[in-house]
Amino acid sequence: MTWALECGACGRGADLHLATLCPECAKPLLAIYPLAKLDGAGLRRRWETRAPGPWRYREIMPIREHEQPVTLGEGATPLIPVEPGGELAGLDVLVKDEGMNPTGSFKDRGMGAAVTRASLDGVDHFTAPSAGNAGAALAAFAARAVAKAHVFVPSDIPEGVLRRCRHYGATWDAVDGLIDECGRRSAEYSAETGAFNVSTLKEPYRIEGKKTMMLEIAQALGWRLPDAVVYPTGGGTGLIGSHKAASELRALGLVSGNCRLYSVQAAGCAPIVDAWNAGASAASAWADAHTEAWGLRVPSAIGDFLILRAIRESGGGAIAVDDGSMREGARELGSLGVGAAIEGGAAMVAARRLAARGELKTGETVVLFNTAHLLTY
Ligand SMILES: Cc1ncc(COP(=O)(O)O)c(C=O)c1O
Known part of the structure; x- marks a missing residue:
């Protein structure tokens, strides 16, 4: 089984060999798998019996049947139930702890x-x-x-x-x-x-690796999508990948329903949040970007339109938080036993604000991404 490449903007196809950007419009390419020809139930059985990690999902990854991946035991990170209380009391809050990857981040x-x-x-x-x-x-x-x-x-x-x-x-x-x-x-x-x-979205496969976070979450929840995900966003690969994973699982008949994607950015660099609030389908470059959350200091993302599309199609939203609040969020995750980087803290504090606004509701399952380990900085 192989895949095809399609431009995320103009839909044009591209050659598989060492693909970079769309040859027509220089926008990001996306990998498209022949999902209609795959047997979802059969895949689920196979995936459940393989060793954990991104490559257990190899039928929807950019690898051919007899090829071997380059791997360091990445993925298969814990999904930790936490009880933060306050505005988040009554919600099932889970932290996908990506700090547990080999080099400490997703x-x-x-x-x-x-x-x-x-x-x-x-x-x-x-x-x-x-x-x-x-x-x-x-x-x-x-x-x-x-x-x-x-x-x-x-x-x-x-x-x-x-x-x-x-x-x-x-x-x-x-x-x-x-x-x-x-x-x-x-x-x-x-x-x-x-x-x-291999700059963010300048080749099509970093998204494929990142989408395995959502595949793992759905599998861990018994082939169910969470109601919402709160995701610290810079270049947006993780958010775009999560949306792609949810659509692919739906197309395979393995999950139903929707997962709302919430993008969190730093108040000192929030081009996606601004674009979202303005109802725009692309973001303007952010002048004078500043934040201690280095991973979020991305003044203009080549995949801005894909991030905004993922938020819109999933019924999610976008929110900015300042550095002081992110640090508090990281400390709060620490008090719950999670060694979070400041970007994970951003997800924590954003979730509280979204719940206070009524965007996250009692009884919902909400996943916060801790994208890196406390020790990475
Ligand atoms: C810890 C951390 N969190 C979040 C991000 C943003 O990731 P993405 O490019 O997938 O939006 C980065 C990117 O550098 C990062 O290092």
């Missing part, structure tokens, strides 16, 4: 899938811009694939982040500027050296 899922596909197609040199976690994940998976990795990071990110890249043998450039400037440098480096660029 970036392992996306990079695992992207490095797998590209190295199966012959790539042995990678590049990406990173706020930190993606760089560490790329470094680790490239090491596992016996490939080189060169990352471009903003010069003001914490030293601990660079230490992780160094540990896995990656090289890097510290750039005066934000992630968008790092993205430009990474694209130039790719053009000069032939390194394959």
